[in-house]
Amino acid sequence: xxxxxxxxxxxxxxxxxxxxxxxxxxxxxxxxxxxxxxxxxxxxxxxxxxxxxxxxxxxxxxxxxxxxxxxxxxxxxxxxxxxxxxxxxxxxxxxxxxxxxxxxxxxxxxxxxxxxxxxxxxxxxxxxxxxxxxxxxxxxxxxxxxxxxxxxxxxxxxxxxxxxxxxxxxxxxxxxxxxxxxxxxxxxxxxxxxxxxxxxxxxxxxxxxxxxx
Amino acid sequence: xxxxxxxxxxxxxxxxxxxxxxxxxxxxxxxxxxxxxxxxxxxxxxxxxxxxxxxxxxxxxxxxxxxxxxxxxxxxxxxxxxxxxxxxxxxxxxxxxxxxxxxxxxxxxxxxxxxxxxxxxxxxxxxxxxxxxxxxxxxxxxxxxxxxxxxxxxxxxxxxxxxxxxxxxxxxxxxxxxxxxxxxxxxxxxxxxxxxxxxxxxxxxxxxxxxxx
DNA sequence: GCAAAAGTGTTTCAATTACACCCATGT
DNA sequence: ACATGGGTGTAATTGAAACACTTTTGC
Numbered sequence: 011x012x013x014x015x016x017x018x019x020x021x022x023x024x025x026x027x028x029x030x031x032x033x034x035x036x037x038x039x040x041x042x043x044x045x046x047x048x049x050x051x052x053x054x055x056x057x058x059x060x061x062x063x064x065x066x067x068x069x070x071x072x073x074x075x076x077x078x079x080x081x082x083x084x085x086x087x088x089x090x091x092x093x094x095x096x097x098x099x100x101x102x103x104x105x106x107x108x109x110x111x112x113x114x115x116x117x118x119x120x121x122x123x124x125x126x127x128x129x130x131x132x133x134x135x136x137x138x139x140x141x142x143x144x145x146x147x148x149x150x151x152x153x154x155x156x157x158x159x160x161x162x163x164x165x166x167x168x169x170x171x172x173x174x175x176x177x178x179x180x181x182x183x184x185x186x187x188x189x190x191x192x193x194x195x196x197x198x199x200x201x202x203x204x205x206x207x208x209x210x211x212x213x214x215x216x217x218x219x220x221x222x223x
Numbered sequence: 224x225x226x227x228x229x230x231x232x233x234x235x236x237x238x239x240x241x242x243x244x245x246x247x248x249x250x251x252x253x254x255x256x257x258x259x260x261x262x263x264x265x266x267x268x269x270x271x272x273x274x275x276x277x278x279x280x281x282x283x284x285x286x287x288x289x290x291x292x293x294x295x296x297x298x299x300x301x302x303x304x305x306x307x308x309x310x311x312x313x314x315x316x317x318x319x320x321x322x323x324x325x326x327x328x329x330x331x332x333x334x335x336x337x338x339x340x341x342x343x344x345x346x347x348x349x350x351x352x353x354x355x356x357x358x359x360x361x362x363x364x365x366x367x368x369x370x371x372x373x374x375x376x377x378x379x380x381x382x383x384x385x386x387x388x389x390x391x392x393x394x395x396x397x398x399x400x401x402x403x404x405x406x407x408x409x410x411x412x413x414x415x416x417x418x419x420x421x422x423x424x425x426x427x428x429x430x431x432x433x434x435x436x
Numbered sequence: 437g438c439a440a441a442a443g444t445g446t447t448t449c450a451a452t453t454a455c456a457c458c459c460a461t462g463t
Numbered sequence: 464a465c466a467t468g469g470g471t472g473t474a475a476t477t478g479a480a481a482c483a484c485t486t487t488t489g490c
Binding site: 437438439440441442443444445446447448449450451452453454455456457458459460461462463 | 464465466467468469470471472473474475476477478479480481482483484485486487488489490
Binding site for chain 3: 188215216
């Protein structure tokens with residue numbers, strides 16, 4: 011008799027929040043406590059079995075909304091993990107990663123079995139989920155250097171400094187404000203709104219938008 | 224009653240061969256003629272159902288060897304396709320892409336139901352396999368610009384011109400020989416063997432190796 | 437006025453590009 | 464000798480980085 015292969019979809023969601031010690035913004039992600047074997051009681055990525063009538067990304071969104079209350083702006087397939095030894099039963103996981111905006115992050119629920127962790131300081135997780143988190147982090151840090159995804163962490167309108175803060179938090183580096191500004195404004199899709207952000211204790215910075223391609 | 228979700232692994236394999244018209248090297252890939260419904264008689268990517276006791280990449284290698292006789296040097300996961308509308312029955316495909324060396328390519332079998340096509344000129348394929356081929360091509364052409372994968376198309380030892388030919392064939396561009404040489408030799412893992420390639424009708428070029436990291 | 441971050445200008449340095457020119461081999 | 468691609472030299476251009484300096488707000 012042939013053993014059945016389970017097919018699950020999981021998601022690594024990232025949001026930027028202040029680090030509990032340093033106060034500087036860092037990456038956080040939500041985990042779910044397992045309520046059944048295997049790995050009962052361990053933290054794991056949100057996810058669940060793929061339903062016969064739903065697309066892969068639909069499944070990711072559904073399970074993410076159910077467990078964490080999140081509807082992320084950016085969702086992207088990461089990788090599929092299917093080693094025979096990653097679980098007692100045979101399960102192939104198609105993993106997505108998501109980026110959560112500040113306003114959306116505010117709506118996140120910290121339920122009974124859901125908790126957020128600093129992405130670089132997650133405990134020992136169920137299955138091979140530590141590997142997956144590591145992989146997602148690497149991919150995010152690589153991709154932010156050559157793509158637009160940093161905007162998935164800002165609002166519609168943003169200051170150059172806010173965008174720089176995202177890069178600094180994700181890549182864990184310090185960037186020269188002057189050079190970052192020039193590089194950013196060199197992209198033709200970044201346009202000034204003419205309005206300014208007020209309420210700061212210094213010169214009010216201009217607000218920009220990212221023109222959709 | 225819940226419909227069963229099929230799980231298959233397919234592979235897009237690339238090799239460099241002369242274009243039938245221009246004679247210049249281009250990308251080719253093997254396709255398999257379907258011998259059952261759906262899409263009976265159409266060309267499709269080599270692959271098959273995932274066995275319960277094999278890893279994803281093992282499955283890719285197995286089906287590839289069985290249908291095409293190939294054991295590619297480079298094999299990498301591409302993407303997983305799982306839209307509900309990509310087939311009459313529900314099937315999720317985990318797709319790999321492979322790069323085949325010239326010597327390995329020579330061992331390829333052109334069986335009854337296996338045929339090679341110029342990658343940019345494939346006919347209308349079964350399922351969403353045209354989309355997948357397009358995706359694999361884009362990924363290959365992007366990745367060759369920032370990684371080492373060009374070496375998967377050369378032998379252990381190679382001349383700078385051979386390596387340049389790979390880049391030119393894949394990216395469909397002309398590269399300045401002098402500048403390409405300097406850029407290539409700037410990488411510390413490229414080392415001269417001291418030996419030279421003979422039998423050319425001009426100055427014998429030096430042979431190089433790629434030191435493993 | 438002072439602090440603090442926004443925003444501009446300028447100099448330096450490294451990498452890419454274009455292209456002229458010499459080298460070593462087969463015919 | 465000459466054709467052919469291998470291989471070297473070099474000037475021009477571009478872009479990244481470093482950092483001094485000016486501007487505009489809140490307090």
